[in-house]
Amino acid sequence: MAGDLDNFYLKQPEPTKSCLLALRTIILNQDKNITAEWKYRMPMFCYKGKMLCYLWVHKTLHQPYLGIVDGKLIDHPALIMEKRARMKIMLFDANVDLPLADIEDILSKALQIAILKH
Template sequence: MKPAEEYILKQPEPFKSILLHLQILIETSFPEVDLQFKWKMPFYYLDEKPFCYLNVSKKKGYVDVGFWASAHLTKYNELLITENRKVIKSLRYFSVEDVNEEVLLSVLEEAHLLKDKGFYKRN
């Protein structure tokens, strides 16, 4: 089992359910992604470039899906959270029911297109 998968399965509820739901959505929509474990959290890579990451904040009770090159994202900007971060924007979920699949998949698709246009750097 990959360290990222082990990390997800060891999370307490509701984080584990949120992470598993996000994992299924991301991996079925983008089968070419590579799930890695970087900076103590699950990271998805495409063509060896960071695509998005899953961050659990147990203290604040949410899971973030964070995006690189977020300055270039245009879809659902009103739902993307910056919270004093200069580069990263994220979608935030407090429960599985909070996950709007249409929004998530739309932002992921746009991030995928940005990767193809060279907006992501190798990490």
């Protein structure tokens, strides 16, 4: 639902809201086949209908993060696994400029995996 998707961003406090909105724009600008959807009660980004990544706020650290669905297949120092089997996340400090080169590198690798799986 678009309402739930919009509300997710709108209910976030600043600067988390701005960070998440910037990340949404960066993700959507990676490829015209990436769509923003509301799945599993979170903002999910899909490539040609297949889950690619998502945005969320870490429960204990209270930091926004980018979750990569097939993150276990990506080796990048900015990605952490925590206690996940398949996904890795990239945490952000909402008070600091986003590391655009790292984000785009990770998204590019995630897209390559998605294209191969599609």
